[in-house]
Amino acid sequence: MHIADFRPPPGLANRHIQTLLPRCLPRPAFLGRTEILTLPDGDFVELAWASEPPDDTAPVFVLFHGLEGSVHSPYARHLLHAAARRGWRAVLMHFRGCGALPNRLPRAYHSGDTADAHWLLTRLARRYPRALRVAVGVSLGANMLIKLVAEEGGDGLDLTGVIAIGAPLDLAASADALRHGVARLYERHLLASLKRKVARRLARGELPLALTPGALGKLDSLRAYDDAITAPLHGFADAEDYYRRASAGPLLGDLELPTLLIHADDDPFMPPALFARLPAPAFPVHVEVAHHGGHVGFVEWRQGRLASWLARRVGQQLDDWQSTTAAIRAALDPDEASW
Structure with a gap:
């Protein structure tokens, strides 16, 4: 486990301030398009495409939001923008019923519902077979994504890496945590x-x-x-x-893909010392824990203004995976160095 380099601005370290502060930041506009992706059971999910480079080898960034989130959530806008400005093909999958339209079937979505994400990722692998692909989950979407990666194993998902932010890895403990104090709000x-x-x-x-x-x-x-x-x-x-x-927490030892877990010790949606109650993560998992940050907050002071540390940290990870992948491809086949 590693200490994240997040540092809150003076006077803004409180976990509830950090949780709510992203709503006060200017957020990038969403100027993309919506795609309806039909699912095998006849239902659908809405995809929000934030950027679509013309080159079909452009790396792909897939984002799964949190409970009742959407492309309008502050973290979604900042993370999609961080990927788009690097030339990535950036898309958010709305869970069933979380987009503009109600879903068709008598069901909704939940923290362990991995089938829709799996269907999307397999479709993207077929559309862009030569592109590097990374999946990112936030809160509920992070728990779902970790569970999916554990279920599929290293060969089941053609992903370069996975990022999970603020994952409620022990769902019962998180439900209990939300019953106390200010978290009730x-x-x-x-x-x-x-x-x-x-x-x-x-x-x-x-x-x-x-x-x-x-x-x-x-x-x-x-x-x-x-x-x-x-x-x-x-x-x-x-x-x-x-x-x-x-709950995906018991599966941390089963992960076979490079995975970055980002967590705040003071997250009001989680019990204290969350990882102490979970099995040790597998070798490919890199856990970064910040002392502060609240629930998917992580607002820092940068270049004279408040800014999203999450977007900066995720952007760094995308850069690292992209450069590492390019170096490996070049070593294996110099003709593929430009992928």
């Missing part, structure tokens, strides 16, 4: 968004749930929501079964 915000979507679909009779509007309104925690909605919609016995089967 985050839980209420997320819960309100989730319940609004479910209320609309229940009113249209689209969900096979024995849940009245009144009962939905009384769900007062993410654990209660997962017990009443996430679990039955997605084949889990209850919330505990979901947390146990979907």
Whole structure:
């Protein structure tokens, strides 16, 4: 485990300030396009393409957002921009129902739902077979991505590397952490968004749930929501079964791809000393822990203004993987040095 080089600005180290501060930063505009990707079960996900270089060998950056996130989330804009400005083909996959359109089937998405991401990554490998590809997950998307990498092994995903930011690797412990103190405000915000979507679909009779509007309104925690909605919609016995089967933490020792894990010790969405309760990561995993940063915050002071350290750190990692890959290709075949 390594200490991240993140340093918060003086007076802005508090974990809640760091968590909320990205919302105050100017964020890059999204000027790309949306693609509807049809899934094998007839449903779809929306892809937000932030940049599409004409060269089909341009490296590919795939981003998976957090719970109720989207291309409009501050971290998404900054990370996509960091990749695009380096000439990468940058895309965000919205989980089902998180884009502009409601999804078709009587289900949603969850922290262990790896099939859609796998489908996207295999499609991109076929579209751009000669391009370096990197996948990045944030929060829920990070847990999902780690689980996917563990399930598929080193040969199952044609990726150069993976980055996981603020991953709730112990879902039950994270649900408990959100029940205490100021963290309850985050839980209420997320819960309100989730319940609004479910209320609309229940009113249209689209969900096979024995849940009245009144009962939905009384769900007062993410654990209660997962017990009443996430679990039955997605084949889990209850919330505990979901947390146990979907948590990626127990799989850290199974990772076979180069993986960067970025975590803040003061993340209000996580229990203290998260990695002490998990198995030791496998050899290809590089864990960077910052003393501060909040939940997917990591706002630093750079060049006379507040800026995203996450975007800078992820950009550095993209540069490292791209240069290393180019050097290996050149050594193996000088004619491929320009890939």
